[in-house]
Amino acid sequence: xxxxxxxxxxxxxxxxxxxxxxxxxxxxxxxxxxxxxxxxxxxxxxxxxxxxxxxxxxxxxxxxxxxxxxxxxxxxxxxxxxxxxxxxxxxxxxxxxxxxxxxxxxxxxxxxxxxxxxxxxxxxxxxxxxxxxxxxxx
Amino acid sequence: xxxxxxxxxxxxxxxxxxxxxxxxxxxxxxxxxxxxxxxxxxxxxxxxxxxxxxxxxxxxxxxxxxxxxxxxxxxxxxxxxxxxxxxxxxxxxxxxxxxxxxxxxxxxxxxxxxxxxxxxxxxxxxxxxxxxxxxxxxxxxxxxxxxxxxxxxxxxxxxxxxxxxxxxxxxxxxxxxxxxxxxxxxxxxxxxxxxxxxxxxxxxxxxxxxxxxxxxxxxxxxxxxxxxxxxxxxxxxxxxxxxxxxxxxxxxxxxxxxxxxxxx
Amino acid sequence: xxxxxxxxxxxxxxxxxxxxxxxxxxxxxxxxxxxxxxxxxxxxxxxxxxxxxxxxxxxxxxxxxxxxxxxxxxxxxxxxxxxxxxxxxxxxxxxxxxxxxxxxxxxxxxxxxxxxxxxxxxxxxxxxxxxxxxxxxxxxxxxxxxxxxxxxxxxxxxxxxxxxxxxxxxxxxxxxxxxxxxxxxxxxxxxxxxxxxxxxxxxxxxxxxxxxxxxxxxxxxxxxxxx
Ligand code: SF4
Ligand code: SF4
Ligand code: SF4
Ligand code: FES
Numbered sequence: 001x002x003x004x005x006x007x008x009x010x011x012x013x014x015x016x017x018x019x020x021x022x023x024x025x026x027x028x029x030x031x032x033x034x035x036x037x038x039x040x041x042x043x044x045x046x047x048x049x050x051x052x053x054x055x056x057x058x059x060x061x062x063x064x065x066x067x068x069x070x071x072x073x074x075x076x077x078x079x080x081x082x083x084x085x086x087x088x089x090x091x092x093x094x095x096x097x098x099x100x101x102x103x104x105x106x107x108x109x110x111x112x113x114x115x116x117x118x119x120x121x122x123x124x125x126x127x128x129x130x131x132x133x134x135x136x137x138x
Numbered sequence: 139x140x141x142x143x144x145x146x147x148x149x150x151x152x153x154x155x156x157x158x159x160x161x162x163x164x165x166x167x168x169x170x171x172x173x174x175x176x177x178x179x180x181x182x183x184x185x186x187x188x189x190x191x192x193x194x195x196x197x198x199x200x201x202x203x204x205x206x207x208x209x210x211x212x213x214x215x216x217x218x219x220x221x222x223x224x225x226x227x228x229x230x231x232x233x234x235x236x237x238x239x240x241x242x243x244x245x246x247x248x249x250x251x252x253x254x255x256x257x258x259x260x261x262x263x264x265x266x267x268x269x270x271x272x273x274x275x276x277x278x279x280x281x282x283x284x285x286x287x288x289x290x291x292x293x294x295x296x297x298x299x300x301x302x303x304x305x306x307x308x309x310x311x312x313x314x315x316x317x318x319x320x321x322x323x324x325x326x327x328x329x330x331x332x333x334x335x336x337x338x339x340x341x342x343x344x345x346x347x348x349x350x351x352x353x354x355x356x357x358x359x360x361x362x363x364x365x366x367x368x369x370x371x372x373x374x375x376x377x378x379x380x381x382x383x384x385x386x387x388x389x390x391x392x393x394x395x396x397x398x399x400x401x402x
Numbered sequence: 403x404x405x406x407x408x409x410x411x412x413x414x415x416x417x418x419x420x421x422x423x424x425x426x427x428x429x430x431x432x433x434x435x436x437x438x439x440x441x442x443x444x445x446x447x448x449x450x451x452x453x454x455x456x457x458x459x460x461x462x463x464x465x466x467x468x469x470x471x472x473x474x475x476x477x478x479x480x481x482x483x484x485x486x487x488x489x490x491x492x493x494x495x496x497x498x499x500x501x502x503x504x505x506x507x508x509x510x511x512x513x514x515x516x517x518x519x520x521x522x523x524x525x526x527x528x529x530x531x532x533x534x535x536x537x538x539x540x541x542x543x544x545x546x547x548x549x550x551x552x553x554x555x556x557x558x559x560x561x562x563x564x565x566x567x568x569x570x571x572x573x574x575x576x577x578x579x580x581x582x583x584x585x586x587x588x589x590x591x592x593x594x595x596x597x598x599x600x601x602x603x604x605x606x607x608x609x610x611x612x613x614x615x616x617x618x619x620x621x622x623x624x625x626x627x628x629x
C-alpha cells in the first residue's frame with residue numbers, strides 16, 4: 001500500500017510482527033501513543049520530513065512496514081525534543097532509531113563518505129563525521 | 139588533567155536496544171578513568187567533559203553498563219584484552235556542573251573584568267539537556283548557563299530557541315538544510331538584541347559559527363553574530379586573554395569586544 | 403628444530419595433514435606439499451606477506467599470525483590471507499601537509515572506528531592498532547608514528563576491522579608526513595647519500611657481484627645486524 005493512500009488499515013495478524021519488532025528494538029511501547037501530535041509540533045525538522053513523527057508512530061502501531069521507505073526516519077536527528085514532550089512517556093527518537101536500524105541492517109548505507117569532496121573533509125570536524133557515520137551507515 | 143589514553147566516545151549513544159558494539163567506545167573511556175585513579179594520577183574517578191555529545195554518550199553508556207547486567211557481560215567479554223573490566227565507578231560530569239558545584243559566588247570572586255554590558259544569549263542545543271534524565275539541568279527551563287554568565291557579569295538574553303537543534307550531523311550531507319536550522323537560531327538571537335552567543339558543543343560551534351559563510355550566501359538578510367564557547371567568556375572575565383584563543387573563532391569576536399572595552 | 407617423531411594434525415583450507423610438531427605454519431604447509439607462490443616473502447617476519455588466520459580446535463577464537471613465525475599447534479584450522487583488498491590511495495607528499503584533518507581527508511572511513519579493538523587483537527606485531535587509529539582520528543601524527551612503527555603492512559587488521567578501515571595505510575601516511583615535515587632530513591642519511599654518489603661503495607659492490615654463491619651465503623649468514 002503506498003504511503004498516505006488513505007485506504008482503511010486493519011491491524012491483521014500479518015502486520016503484528018513488524019510492530020513487535022520495532023517495540024523490541026526501540027524498547028518503546030508504541031501502543032501507548034494516543035496521537036496528540038506533541039512530538040510533531042515540537043520537532044524542529046518537520047519541514048524536511050515527508051511524514052510527521054506522530055504519523056510514523058501511527059504507522060508503526062498499525063504495523064505498516066512501508067514506513068521504512070519514508071524520508072522522515074533519516075531526517076530525525078535524535079534531538080530528543082519529542083522525548084521531553086510526549087505525554088505518554090514514549091521516546092520517539094528511539095523508535096526512529098529502530099526504524100533506521102531495520103533498514104541499515106540489510107546491507108544499506110544511507111550516505112557514502114567516499115563521495116565527500118576533499119575540501120569538505122578538510123573543513124568538517126570529526127564530531128560531525130563520526131556522528132553521521134554512526135547514524136546513517138550500517 | 140587529560141586522560142593519558144583515550145578514544146573517541148563515538149559521539150552518539152546507540153539507541154537500539156540490542157546494540158552492544160557501539161557502547162564499547164564510551165565504556166573504554168570510562169575504564170581509562172578508573173585506571174587513572176589506580177595509577178595515582180587523580181583522586182576520584184570523575185571525568186569532566188566540555189562537549190555536550192561526549193557528556194551524553196559517556197553518561198548514558200555508564201548508566202547502561204551499571205544497570206544492564208546482560209550487556210555488561212557481553213561488553214566485558216569483548217573487552218577481554220583490557221587489564222581488567224570496567225568497574226562501573228566512573229562519574230561523568232559536565233564542566234558546567236562542576237562550576238555550579240564550586241558555587242557561582244566563588245566564580246564571581248575570580249572575575250577581574252566583568253563582562254558588563256555584554257548581551258549574551260546562552261545556547262544549550264540538544265544533548266546538554268536531553269533526553270530527560272541525562273541533562274545538566276531541567277530540559278525545559280534550564281538555568282545553569284544563565285547562572286554562569288551572570289556570575290561573569292554578562293547580561294543574559296533568553297532566546298526561545300536556546301535548546302533547538304542546530305542541524306547536528308546533517309551538516310555533512312544536508313548542509314543547506316542544517317544551515318537553515320542554525321540560521322533561525324542565530325537570527326532570533328540577533329533580533330532579541332544579543333551581541334553574541336555562548337555554547338558548549340563543538341558540533342554546535344561548527345554549525346552556528348563556521349557555517350556562517352554558507353548561511354550568509356543562503357539568506358541575504360543574515361548579518362553574522364559571534365559565537366563563543368562559554369569557557370572563552372570565562373577566560374576573558376578572569377583576565378586570561380591569551381587563554382581565550384579568540385583568534386580561532388570565525389566570525390572574529392574581537393572587534394565587538396574591543397568596542398565594549400573587553401579586548402585590547 | 404622438530405622434536406623427533408612428534409606429529410600434529412592441521413587443516414589447511416579444510417584439508418587434513420599430519421605434520422611434525424615444531425614447524426612454523428609456513429614450513430608445515432611446505433612439508434604437506436604446498437608450493438607457496440603468494441603469501442610468502444622474507445620468511446623472517448619482516449615483509450608481512452604471510453598473513454594467516456586460524457582457529458584451534460576447542461576454542462572459539464579466530465586468531466591471526468604470520469605463517470613464517472607462528473609454530474603449528476595440534477588441531478589448527480588454517481587459511482592464508484596473502485592479499486588484502488585495499489585501494490591504494492594516491493597523494494603527493496610534497497603537496498599535502500601535516501594538518502589535523504589530513505587523515506580524515508584521505509581516509510574518511512576512520513570516522514567509523516568503533517574502538518572495538520579487533521585490530522589490536524589481530525596484529526601479529528602486537529601493536530596497539532586501535533590506539534593509533536584513534537590518534538589518527540584526532541590528528542595526532544606523532545602518536546600514530548610512535549604506536550605504528552613496527553607495522554609490516556600484513557593487512558590482518560584491515561581484514562578483521564568491522565568498520566572497514568585499512569589501518570596500516572593510515573599509519574603509513576603518518577610516518578611519511580612525520581619524516582617529511584616533522585623529523586626533517588637526517589644528517590647521517592644526507593652524508594651517506596653523498597658518499598654513495600661519490601662512488602665510495604662502488605668497488606665493494608663490484609667485489610660482491612663477483613663472489614661465488616656459497617661465499618655470498620656465508621657472508622650473509624655471518625652478517626652483523628646493528629640496531
Ligand atoms: S507526543 Fe507521544 S503520544 Fe503524542 S503523538 Fe507523539 S508519540 Fe504519540
Ligand atoms: S598494524 Fe595491521 S598491517 Fe600493521 S602489522 Fe599490525 S595487523 Fe599487520
Ligand atoms: S578494528 Fe576497526 S573499528 Fe575496531 S578499533 Fe580497530 S580500527 Fe577501530
Ligand atoms: S614471509 Fe615475510 S613476514 Fe612472513
